[in-house]
Amino acid sequence: MANNTTFLSLLLVRLLFLVMLFLGSSSFLVNNMTKLTSAKCIEMERKALVNFKHGLKDHTGSLSSWKGEDCCQWRGVGCNNITGHVVKLDLRGKAFDSNEYYYYVPKTFVLHYRRSRLGGKISSSLLKLKYLNYLDLSSNDFGGIRIPKFLSMFENLRYLNLSCSMFGGEIPSHLGNLSSLNYLDLGDDYLIWFNEVSLWPVDLHTSNLKWLSGLSSLKYLNMQNLEVNDTNWLQLVNMLPNLMELHLPGCGLPSLPLSLPFVNLTLLSVLDISGNGLISSIPNWLSNLTSLTKLDLSVNHFSGVISSEFVKLTSLEDLDLFSNRFEGQVPIFFGNLCMLKILDLQRNNFNGEVVEFFGAFSGCPTSSLMSLSLAYNSFEGELPDSIGILNNLQRLDLWGNSFWGSIPKSIGNLSSLQEFYLSANQMNGTIPESFGQLSKLRFLYLRSNSWEGVVTEAQLMNLTRLEDFRISTEKFGSLIFNVTYEWVPPFRLKILEIENCLVGPRFPVWLQVQNELTHVSLTNVGIADTIAEEWFSMLSSQVVHLDLSNNQIKGKLPINLEYPELYTIDLSNNCFEGLLPLWSTNASNLILYSNLFSGPIPSNMDKLMPKVRFLLLSKNRLNGTIPSSICTMKNLEYLVLGTNQLFGELPHCWNKFQMLKLLDVANNSLSGNIPSSIGSLSSLGTLLLSSNNLNGQIPQSLQNCSNICIIDLGGNRLNGKLPLWIGHNTTPFLELLRLRSNSFRGSIPQQWCNLKSLHILDLAHNNLSGVIPTCFANFSLSSNGSSITISVDQISLVAKGRELRYGWTLQFVNSIDFSANSLVGEIPEEITNLVALGTLNFSMNYLSGRIPENIGNLRNLETLDLSNNNLSGPIPQSLSSLFFLNHLNLSHNNLVGKIPTGNQLQTFDDPSIYEGNPLLCGLPLTKCLGDVTSNVPPLNGGGLNHSDNGNDLDMAWFYYSMGPGFVVGFWVVLGTLLIKKTWRHALFQFVENMTERITLMIALRRARL
Structure with missing residues (x-):
């Protein structure tokens, strides 16, 4: 008992001793931790940072906290808690948000953005920070200065990030001295121009990557968008055994070797060499990168069938072959990569069907594929049922191919699918009811196809998470939304686009209840209902886009x-x-x-x-x-x-x-x-x-509007002479000039012949006089389209005998209309050089002379109206070569001869085309008398041309006057003989005497023979 008491006493004493010892140690630790956490920066290093700050330009005061004695408390400065030495300097600027200004970057924003970033010079005083191991100066603006060479003297530096900071010139090879460096980022993420103002207008480049060999500890290297001109780049990179990520997109790499003596990049997990324009087949050495988790070969010119040795990449998790120029069918060995999670083959030249491609994934016990993109290729055929094998798929992008048919029923097996993109194909079938099983679907894009059939509640009822739904079909009404009017769907959409599908005529409830919409487009969906004001009031206040165009919706707003x-x-x-x-x-x-x-x-x-x-x-x-x-x-x-x-x-x-x-x-x-x-x-x-x-x-x-392309002042009361400045290089882009139906007077200025871009000139219905300038042959009359911007109201032109209204197709119209003026003289022969001309209207003037013989050169002419003038001579036979002519009017002139036949002229059977020309004959008018013109030499190429000095017209009058002249002469002689008896006796006596003489002469000749 005593022994037990003694033992307990000793144990209690020891416990008390341990407690006291613990309390004393804790107090010691607390006191020392207080001292450690309160360590201040070294004075010499504080002064070095102050000198560094003085060399910088800090317009926005981002370094305003750099004051006081303790530099360890300054923004971006990190110190060792024990020694107080500065070990980290993080002065990363604000990164540019490319999503915020995706389409348009205002100039004011560019200038403000550049001023918000640090700039100036980098002082060598930083060298006094001998323990610095982390330096980040990214996303700043150093205005094109070179990367300081003294940065290579930081022996302890492990992290260096100078990306997107507008450094320029050659990358210093001295960086190869940073043997402890793990992370090096010199890349440039953005290149945005606006009115010749660039965020990164400098040229950072390297022509020799030998300095990389000194970075034996490097794990991460990014040189995005920098110019790399070293043909040995791959061999030099291959000497970095610890490298895990290599980013060289947009570097203009000169080549990609197809083989390597050995592959040292056994730890490489990310390889990005996209956007280099590399022309090569897929190299075999890639199959040895067994640690690879991401491969980006996008925006190159790779071709051929990818090597089957890719089967060895069993640990591949992210394979991105985005936007290359591959040729041939997709290799089915991708199906053997059972660990594959992301496969992106978009924007290539793959073609053929995809039945075997999807079927190849059946070789895996369970497919790990989560994202598949085959967008913007040339795939065709029907989507196979084997698509249902990919039951873990979350994203499927088939945009921009030539797939047709219906969506397979097996689509319902993709229970994890969240995004489905099938826009811009040739799908001409139906959407199956199994679509309604995709309960996790959030984004559904089915636009620009030729869908048919019916969409009911079955395809929509279980899409509880759907938030972005876009569908359109080519032919209106081929796809019908046959949904019960009162049906309330389980989803609340944020984006809704339906075009050319029949949804109306009533405005259904399933659309009325969508109160979270930020983007709504119901274009040409057959709604002819009155939309209540309450629906507009119910729309989300965050709505950005509202399009209800091309319906028959009624009511007040x-x-x-x-x-x-x-x-x-x-x-x-x-x-x-x-x-x-x-x-x-x-x-x-x-x-x-x-x-x-x-x-x-x-x-x-x-x-x-x-x-x-x-x-x-x-x-x-x-x-x-x-x-x-x-x-x-x-x-x-x-x-x-x-x-x-x-x-x-x-x-x-x-x-x-x-x-x-x-x-x-x-x-x-x-x-x-x-x-x-x-x-x-x-x-x-x-x-x-x-x-x-x-x-x-x-x-x-x-004339100060130097960018003007269209001027339409027709149908007013404008007067005066046509302005000369229009042709004085003040309107170099003018393509349409319409001054029709005004009161302009005077002649057409010769200066207008300088309008080289003009292809529509309408001066009809004015009071113009003088001749038509011969120099109009200078017009380009381009038939390849133009840059003109037209109003939604369209523009009226007279063509094909009636008034037509043109919208965007106006850029393909070539027309000259001088009708209803007082122009005189001949039609210039040079006008026939305007081979792209579609409409030529000189009617209702006082033009004379002939129709140009080479009128047939206007091979694109659709409308020719020369009516109501004083034109003379025959109709040229070359007119029959105008194969596109569908409106012709030559009436009310002085044309003569036979109407030409052949080709397109055979279709003009309306006599009114030629009426008012009394000396014309032939179909569709009456036949020429006795068909005498059948013996007349051809009028084209048969000796009648402009070099005959008018003989063709003289001959024509000779032949046409022979008949009447003969009749008149015959009856003059015969009538005189009938009236005067003495003349008859004299004539008969003369005939009898002549007969006797001829008989005597014949008898004497026979006697001699």
């Missing part, structure tokens, strides 16, 4: 709604009524043409829609005047107010515009002069003022 994010409003080609719906001060596109909107244009339009670029309000019932506030809408590029009921004068404030490219106020009741301030629209490309009551002359200031 609420005018007090606010959609702060709404960018595009397109309600065109409907039956909406009431005032203009001006819902968003941020809207850029307001497209409301072809409706029944009425009332005036608001006088404060500039405040209601200050950011609008496209204002398309034509073909409505708008009235009142055009408010001058429109001139202060500085972002406006397209102003289309044609075919309304606007009146008054045009505003005189056009000099306030900077961006306006198209002005269309045609088909209104505007009056007054054309304002001279329109000449200040330096960006103007299209001016449409036709069919108004404008008067006065064309302002000379219009």
